[in-house]
Amino acid sequence: MDVNDDAPGLMRNVPSRQKLQSLRWIYDLARICADGMSDEHSNCPKSTENPAPLRLIDLSSGGDTLRLMKKQGMVLKYAALSYCWGSCKASGTRKSNLAERMLAFELSSLPQTLQDSIVIARKLEVPGWKMMDYYANAYLTIVPVSCDSAEQSCLGQQRWVTDQLSGLWVGKPERLLHFNHPVWELVSKEVDKSAWAKRAWAFQERQLSARIVFFGRNGIRFECREGAFDKYNCNESSPIKPDIFLPVPNTPSPEWDALWKIRAKWYNMVSDYVERQLAFESDRLIALSGVVQKFEILFHGKDEYMSGFWKNDLCQGLCWDFSTGFKRLPGEDALFQSCFADSLSLVKSQLFPSWSWCCMRRPVEWDDVAGSIPSAQLLEAIKPLNGADFAIQGKAVKLVLEAWMFPADILDRTLSEDLEVSVRLDARDKPTINPRTLAKYSAIPLLVGLYGADEAQWRASRTTILHKVYGLIIQKANSQHGGNEEYERMGMFKVLSSRH
Numbered sequence: 001m002d003v004n005d006d007a008p009g010l011m012r013n014v015p016s017r018q019k020l021q022s023l024r025w026i027y028d029l030a031r032i033c034a035d036g037m038s039d040e041h042s043n044c045p046k047s048t049e050n051p052a053p054l055r056l057i058d059l060s061s062g063g064d065t066l067r068l069m070k071k072q073g074m075v076l077k078y079a080a081l082s083y084c085w086g087s088c089k090a091s092g093t094r095k096s097n098l099a100e101r102m103l104a105f106e107l108s109s110l111p112q113t114l115q116d117s118i119v120i121a122r123k124l125e126v127p128g129w130k131m132m133d134y135y136a137n138a139y140l141t142i143v144p145v146s147c148d149s150a151e152q153s154c155l156g157q158q159r160w161v162t163d164q165l166s167g168l169w170v171g172k173p174e175r176l177l178h179f180n181h182p183v184w185e186l187v188s189k190e191v192d193k194s195a196w197a198k199r200a201w202a203f204q205e206r207q208l209s210a211r212i213v214f215f216g217r218n219g220i221r222f223e224c225r226e227g228a229f230d231k232y233n234c235n236e237s238s239p240i241k242p243d244i245f246l247p248v249p250n251t252p253s254p255e256w257d258a259l260w261k262i263r264a265k266w267y268n269m270v271s272d273y274v275e276r277q278l279a280f281e282s283d284r285l286i287a288l289s290g291v292v293q294k295f296e297i298l299f300h301g302k303d304e305y306m307s308g309f310w311k312n313d314l315c316q317g318l319c320w321d322f323s324t325g326f327k328r329l330p331g332e333d334a335l336f337q338s339c340f341a342d343s344l345s346l347v348k349s350q351l352f353p354s355w356s357w358c359c360m361r362r363p364v365e366w367d368d369v370a371g372s373i374p375s376a377q378l379l380e381a382i383k384p385l386n387g388a389d390f391a392i393q394g395k396a397v398k399l400v401l402e403a404w405m406f407p408a409d410i411l412d413r414t415l416s417e418d419l420e421v422s423v424r425l426d427a428r429d430k431p432t433i434n435p436r437t438l439a440k441y442s443a444i445p446l447l448v449g450l451y452g453a454d455e456a457q458w459r460a461s462r463t464t465i466l467h468k469v470y471g472l473i474i475q476k477a478n479s480q481h482g483g484n485e486e487y488e489r490m491g492m493f494k495v496l497s498s499r500h
């Protein structure tokens with residue numbers, strides 16, 4: 001395929017000359033970013049720091065015959081591919097065809113997206129590429145964002161639409177005119193709406209990459225820690241700094257220089273991650289494990305990861321929020337129901353413990369709880385009996401907490417004129433919970449805002465008026481652990497003072 005090949009017809013799905021010519025632009029940007037050719041990219045990882053993954057496709061032959069090579073640990077330049085396999089029927093590299101692929105295989109035997117990516121990698125003079133992991137160490141990551149299946153081409157894709165217009169022709173009756181024209185869209189918008197962006201696995205592939213090139217229908221976008229650069233035909237846009245990459249270890253960054261900032265980033269990331277789609281729900285925590293490893297470094301190894309939570313910040317972690325339930329505004333007498341319910345089906349996944357945000361298939365969020373202190377203590381976290389890795393298996397994990405517990409219907413009484421109370425439920429598959437049946441449930445506060453009140457006095461008597469309380473609504477699970485009742489999470493509550 002030659003850069004100068006022109007598209008023989010606009011409607012044909014062939015590599016566009018502009019896209020192939022734009023590869024020179026990416027080549028220059030990648031060299032400035034990765035090869036230390038500019039002081040401006042000081043936050044970007046350099047290509048000399050890259051140990052290779054287990055196997056790579058060797059692209060050095062330049063021909064149509066390729067092979068897999070063992071390169072583990074060698075320092076070399078390679079590209080990664082982050083894409084949607086989608087409905088593609090072709091077979092990937094498996095144990096059964098591995099030996100064969102180590103010898104030789106034809107470029108044409110690969111799905112179209114992979115073939116295009118090899119063309120791109122060769123133009124960028126990247127000698128090998130790998131499509132699965134090791135995004136952080138890759139020279140760059142290629143994202144064919146216009147493809148929602150591996151059978152599609154990212155170099156030719158142009159989406160056409162037909163518009164109709166009624167027109168009056170001299171001497172003839174009114175008739176409809178049909179116009180075919182390509183859809184024009186910013187690459188950044190295309191990325192946001194893409195099937196790729198909805199994949200859970202793509203989340204960490206994006207966060208961990210050194211730099212990314214998005215191939216859209218109308219243009220190309222290059223993103224690194226220093227900026228996002230767009231190119232449409234001959235037009236280049238001015239760079240904007242993206243806020244999506246995790247920082248490179250040991251590179252000081254003002255956005256990551258305090259514990260509260262790192263924790264806030266974690267909660268923001270999980271909020272974005274939790275609604276993404278997985279082929280296997282059991283991969284929920286596994287598809288995040290690369291990001292977790294980076295956070296362990298960012299916390300300097302001083303916090304312990306526990307199935308989607310950080311031990312030192314467990315009380316906030318458990319207070320994930322979901323907008324359905326009932327509420328009482330200051331001055332009102334009782335909670336009223338369903339003020340923020342919506343029409344979506346809300347059933348918690350049974351694969352994960354009820355207290356885990358992994359149960360939810362919809363966005364969850366965490367409030368800014370600055371000024372609050374934890375009011376519960378973790379005594380023990382019980383790992384799965386089968387010895388599964390605690391860090392990545394959320395199943396059957398139980399928490400033993402020491403916490404203050406009270407009947408949940410206390411929340412339905414006017415404690416004080418200026419308090420706003422929200423009871424928010426995780427699921428709709430338990431229809432019995434409503435303001436009148438709250439007495440059957442219990443509540444445990446996990447975070448309290450004392451705002452200058454004496455903490456020791458509060459812990460001793462708990463009579464101080466609180467201005468902010470976050471906690472869980474729980475119910476008995478009809479099982480016991482060590483002689484104590486077990487409970488499951490039903491939802492969470494918030495008590496907020498209008499004075500703050």
Ligand SMILES: [Zn+2]
Binds near residue numbers: 227
């Ligand atoms: Zn850069």
